[in-house]
Amino acid sequence: MNETGPAIEVSALCKRYGDYEAVRSIDIAVNRGEVFGLLGPNGAGKTTTVEILEGYRSRTSGEVSVLGYDPAERSLELRRRIGVVLQSGGIYSHITPREALRHWASFYPHPRQVDEVLELAGLQEKADVRSRKLSGGQLRRLDFALALIGDPELIFLDEPTTGFDPEARRAAWETIRSLRDLGKTILLTTHYLEEAQTLADRVAIVKDGRILAIGAPRELGVGAAHYRVAWRDSSGDLIERETEDPTALLHELTGQALERGEQLQELSVERPTLEDVYLELTADV
């Protein structure tokens, strides 16, 4: 089944709940081996989109293909090839991570070694502790471990680091990077810009069920807005100018300053970051 095409292909995907349109005609193609980020504020439709791809929700209309399968058919073959980290998935209170991984491993034809996955998720020391005694961060690591035990080729991560402290977030990023290095395809949702910028090869900015921009994090920053040149004039006021052509503007500014015998204090030229683009696109104006 379609082993060479994109890992995920979505076109004109719509999801309606009664009168509410959670997803309004989304198009995405995620290549194999790519880390693709869906970035957007809460309620943007990220989770709805991902849960349609995972087979949890039906779609109202549109075409969806995941590894060549229609996820709405919920075939066992597809579920054996994907790993899912849900935004809020739970586990039995009285099971240990090792037992849970052993049990989940039995669902897959070629699972990874339990010890190896415990190590990858950083759970070796908690492997035999019942889950009710694990911290939130440790349970999240167990989510990762359970998603990886079947050695999936495509991994869905729905807000994988929400609620993490900075240290735990860095550790999770390391894990995600190591998955990318193994050649896995990853679809990640997040409302943290830094996370999308750090991890994703390409990002789609989503709001109100629509994609507002799509591209590599760098390109998104460069392509969409102006350069900002700022300095302090002789009376100490901060002045900002936006330009498409910073070379010409700087030439003009520095020339004038030299003529007047002044300095351009605190002169800076800033390229718009993904954050600027994101804030501009998602602003409620």
Added chain:
Amino acid sequence: MSETLALSWRQYRLERRLFWRNPSAAFFNFVLPLLFLAAGGAILSGNQTDLNKLIPSIAGMSVMSTTFTALAYNIVFLRERGVLKRIRGAPMPTISYFGGVAGNAVTNTALQIAIIVVCGRAFFGIGWPPHWGTLIVFVLVGVVSLAALGVAFAHAIPNFESTAAYVNAIFLPVVFVSFYVFDSTGAPEFLRTIADALPLKPLIDGLSGAMVAGHPFSDNLDALAVIALWGAFGLYFAIRGFSWEGKRK
């Protein structure tokens, strides 16, 4: 097919292991009916007529608590905690999962009935059940019906915090009415009608016939029909309304 069965067996073994690790569930679903048996047996000691009624009543209550009560609790807990959602996403056939869960409930029921039968013989002077076949038929039909009703009832419970209130609002009145009508010859007619229409009293009638009086199940066909009808009703709503996720958002 063999893989479906193998996964069912694995799920069953996991359910068994986890069941004993949860002390409060083990107590309410398993120990409590046996405590009733011990206490009731001690109070009624020497009064064989009453003991003959106590034993099948406790057996019926055991079937209800190991299936209806236990499954309603479990399903709501697993649903609200997101465990069912995770299982739904795993490549395990749905039938394997429910096979394991049902097997766990059946094992608990079988263990309890066995303990009650042995205690009846050893301490309460009712001997071995004269009609094993009838006993097995009634326990089986009772398990299927009450388990289905437990799963169906779980749909009506909105969150885990209120599960005890919801379950006891059904369990306690049904047990009281059924025990009272089964025990008393002077129960008012309308109570008798209600008890006969609910599944527990017909189950106790059938179990009593099998364990004490020695009636073949053909003598209690209408009781069996009532339980089976509840089972059909329960199965329909258990499957139709089943929800793998809590109703948040």
